[in-house]
Amino acid sequence: AVVSTQSTGSGDGNQSFYSSGASFYDPSTNMGSMGAAPTAQTTSSSFEDEPPLMEELGIDLTQIYQTTMTVLNPNKPAATNLMDDPDLSGPLMFCLGFGSLLLLSGKIHFGYIYGVALIGAASMYTLLNLMSVNGVSASITVSVLGYCMLPMCLLAAVAALLSLNGLFGIMLSIVTVSWAAFASSKLFVSVLAMYDQQPLVAYPCALMYGIFAVLTVF
Secondary structure: OOOOOOOHHHHHHHHHHHHHHHEEEEEOOOOOEEEOOHHHHHHHHHHHHOOHHHHOOOHHHHHHHHHHHHHHHHOOOOOOOOOOOOHHHHHHHHHHHHHHHHHOOOOOHHHHHHHHHHHHHHHHHHHHHHOOOOOHHHHHHHHHHOOOOOHHHHHHHHHHOOOOOOOHHHHOOOOOOHHHHHHHHHHHHHHHHOOOHHHHHHHHHHHOOOOOOOHEEE
């Protein structure tokens, strides 16, 4: 009788344990003691709310395309709001591309490119803030000078295929330096509203791009 009573009590305890476990997880509601389990709909909606990868990295492909087209076409007027949000990914890409193209000619000039670009950007930043009333930020200065490295990339690409040590190389260098200087000064004067001072802005830009041309040809 004692054994049967104990087994009966044990059975009642197991039944109460399993009945209490029913409150721990209810399959009909998909709820547990830790809250609702994530569903496929919740997961998909959270991914849809995430911003694009390019936006998270701060890369605006539309702005890169517009600025590149402005540099490629010197006759195209630059929009005054083109540098409201200066982009540095495009200039970095063009500078690395310039150094990589020089590698095809057997020239390892990454240190020179970094040094000339740093000194040139600092000099242009100082000069433009002395010439303009509103002033210019360092990010805009670096962005404009970096985007206008595109003609120098084309010169380096030609140098990888042909020798530029003759008259052809000198004439091509003059054209590309003038192209880069005109494009960069056009962007600077459009941002700073210094349209009557473009030749004064183009001269120091030509000096900086002239150094890059020397690195390319010689």
